Amino acid sequence: MPFFRRMEETAQRPVEEKPEPLAELRKAIAEARLPEHARQAVTKELERLDKTDPSVAEYSVGYNWVQFVLALPWNAATPDNLDLARAERVLNEDHFGLSRVKERVLEHLAASIMVSSRPRRVLVVDDERIALDNMAYVLGKDGHEVLTAENGRQAMEVLARTECDLVITDLKMNQMDGLELLERLKAASPQTELILVTGFATVDTAVNALKKGAAHYLPKPLNLDVLRSVSRDILDAKAKSRVARGPILCFSGPPGTGKTSIGRGVAAALGRKFIRLSMAGLRDEAELRGHRRTYVGAMPGRILAELKRAEVNNPVFMLDEVDKIGKDFRGDPASVLLEVLDPEQNRRFLDYYLDMPFDLSGVMFITTANVVEELPRPLYDRMEAIPFQSYTPLEKRRIARDYIAPRQMHGAGLRTKDLSFTDAALDTVIDGYTREAGLRNLDREIGSLCRKVDLQVLAGKLRLPASLDAAEVTALLGPPRFRPEAAARADAVGVATGLVYSEYGGQILFIETARMAGGGGLMLTGSLGEVLKESAQTALSYIRSRAGELGIAPNFFKECDIHVHIPAGAIPKDGPSAGVTIAVALVSLLSDRPARSDVAMTGEMTLSGRLLPVGGLREKLLAAQRAGVMTVVLPKANEIEWRVLDEDVRQAVRVVFAETAIEAIKEALQP
Incomplete structure (x- = not known):
């Protein structure tokens, strides 16, 4: 029978091997530079997915979570451009006036540059001369300033004269061993990190050293490449924390005075990516901290979602309109910002969806507000307010002529030589058609003028090039809407x-x-x-x-x-x-x-x-x-x-x- 023959043919065909749905995730986890706690978490979740039926809802929830963890920029960062002259040039190119604001921003950048360019001083302590010279040589090749000592007593004498960022010491030494040096170091200079090196490595010794405050523990024979890598990671993390401890800038002032655009200028000056998140009307703290995965349709918070989209962990992150945050039965978003904007806490920011700490210390947070007095006091104490003041009529005229008018003419299809404005014409627009501290309405009115000029030209009533005076501005825009x-x-x-x-x-x-x-x-x-x-x-x-x-x-x-x-x-x-x-x-x-x-x-x-x-x-x-x-x-x-x-x-x-x-x-x- 044909039916049975077709069934037999189908049964004789080789079964196609289905690709394992988790194979790509395993490969991605192996290749990703995840922190150890994140690697353990995704590995455990992958093992659970391996035992779960793909048709159940929990499978897709876990699969999406692993993908989100892998997509986060755990170690991806853009290098800072530490050229202060370039930063000043970038700020001046797009912003006229605001001299005091620019000065405060440049002071903040200068402090970050000084901290980042500070030489990294490493003290190497070992009573074996060959090991001492080898460690000093490889660390010197990495650009560190290396000091040496042959025992713990000499090391304490060096530390009494000079501040060091990292101490690398042998465990067994004459006069003072590594553990005693560790105890004295942490008592005298808690901020100095220490790596313990020994040929007598035991679990108890390692645990004891880490409990006393050692940053790392390396066994002998020492792999110099591992030493370089561990030292670099420790010093990078320390430099990063020093830069991040600077104050959170809060740009305060009336609308339209350039707060957001200055934030973009700071990002351009540093060579970082820029993220803007509006906080106006935000009432649910889950918008910032995310939802727990047990909820249907759970999503990460906006902070980690924006970092994932930016693909770097050190952008300039602007939290706009923080004085307009709401508060209701769903929580208090301002309390989340207390953790986000605190350098002591944001190194271990916890998003409920991610459910593990994420380091935000590399992010440069900038906030904006119209009225800083409306901010919760604990939140305001974490920020340094930089006031943006109203523009004077002379500043408005200069900005209108050099920045706003060329941009609006370009948007209206006009060349800069096609249309010009007299001083009286700009003063008429500023005084008669706008009444503001900033520039938004002025921008709109000049754009309206350019479009009306387009209409006049196409109707044959105006020939280019043209120069508008006060009377022509009034004829195009109508009677002035404001008067003294x-x-x-x-x-x-x-x-x-x-x-x-x-x-x-x-x-x-x-x-x-x-x-x-x-x-x-x-x-x-x-x-x-x-x-x-x-x-x-x-x-x-x-x-x-x-x-x-x-x-x-x-x-x-x-x-x-x-x-x-x-x-x-x-x-x-x-x-x-x-x-x-x-x-x-x-x-x-x-x-x-x-x-x-x-x-x-x-x-x-x-x-x-x-x-x-x-x-x-x-x-x-x-x-x-x-x-x-x-x-x-x-x-x-x-x-x-x-x-x-x-x-x-x-x-x-x-x-x-x-x-x-x-x-x-x-x-x-x-x-």
Whole structure:
């Protein structure tokens, strides 16, 4: 029968050998340079997979885990470019201004370069001259600075005069043996590593030496290649830990001031890869630490996943917007960062999916935040804040002409010689169409101008090359969206102009007051915080105690109610720096003297009328300039800080320093 014949033919064919699904993993494990604890873990998992049916879910979970472990960059690193002049050139190529920020970054890089280029000093101790010379010779060929001693007593004398990174000593020596030298070394210099070499190798001796703090134990006859390899690994790990112990940089400042781009510049200057991870809105700590493999669909955390994607273990890793991390029932991501950003802990970072320590000490972490005060205190203590300040109008004009305009013209299909902007045109865009501390809106408006020029050219209404002036900018972009608030407002009774600093830079605000018949009530509106409410109470009490000196009827408060309002009621406001502004507005109201609209002020006021220093001075002065304010009243205690500001910031407005509220009132009110 044909059916049986076909069955017989099928049975006679040789069975094709199926390739073993784990063979490639075994080969990859053998070739990978895994740490010993990782090699043991994947070998154990592979043995378990070998006994597991491939059709069950646990098989694929284990298989994927082994692949993930093998894909991690356990030993892959990019060599640092230790050329400080190149680093400065790279930072200046793409970033104008920010001189203080660049200086701080270069200081950090200089410290890393000094640590990395520091000579590695090795002390070799052995009472056999030939062995001593051989070890000193091979270590010297590796570029180490080698010192020698013939016994433990001589070694301690050398260590008393010179700091060494590594000591390599024989066990059996005259006067002082290797174990006694180890004990004295760890007592005198715990950071110095020691390798013990002996021809009397026993398990007990090795265990005893390692318990006392020895970094490694090598038997005789000594393999010099093994000695070189072990010494190099120990010294590399020590140098790596010294570099990693530098502070974690935290770039803080308003949006659009160049925090992320400076981070990219640091990576380019060092020759490292760059990773950016946004922390804004992150609420589940498993996003950073991963899920345990027992869960269905478990995945590693974002930190190890990004390192796997980068394929190196020493990138520049930017944690963006760390001040906007959330917290709920799923955990606290900020607590994970306490481990990640701590040099003492991140050498053994534990991702729940990986379930074994991974060394993050080679990663250069940089964080960014708009308001560092919103960071948890333990997290903030692990970082060094580098403030990014607002750009001045002159800096914005220079950046717009040299950086933004050429890039936007290229994106719009225009050549740099096709289109140009006059200074007045750029000033019109900066003052009339943007109101920001950074450059993002300026970038968008110049891009919009370039696209509108494209439309005009294609419609035959404009011929290239062209130069845009202020009037043409207004014709293309429409009426200006912003105008100087203070310059457009007339002097008024009971209304004073204040200066504040927020996460978006400096801003002005108007404090409005009114009085009506009543019995001594004080109403405060405008979404005011507790500190701001107390500032208003302090200002009113000061005025009541000095009513005669200020030309106000002593019993004014018995016959009226006073209402203090700060516009933009939907926006929460708080802080002590509006105290003097509230006092000026109230004195203006109660004495019926108009407050000058071209004068703005800032300062915390005490009950006795003294003015205390405030922060955000540079941003507040730039905000006053943008608003058309001519004079700014500052506390006398801020004068030293004002004198170190850039010349263009100090010349932006006229500054008057006041020690008391009386001096500020005289300057701000009309006679």
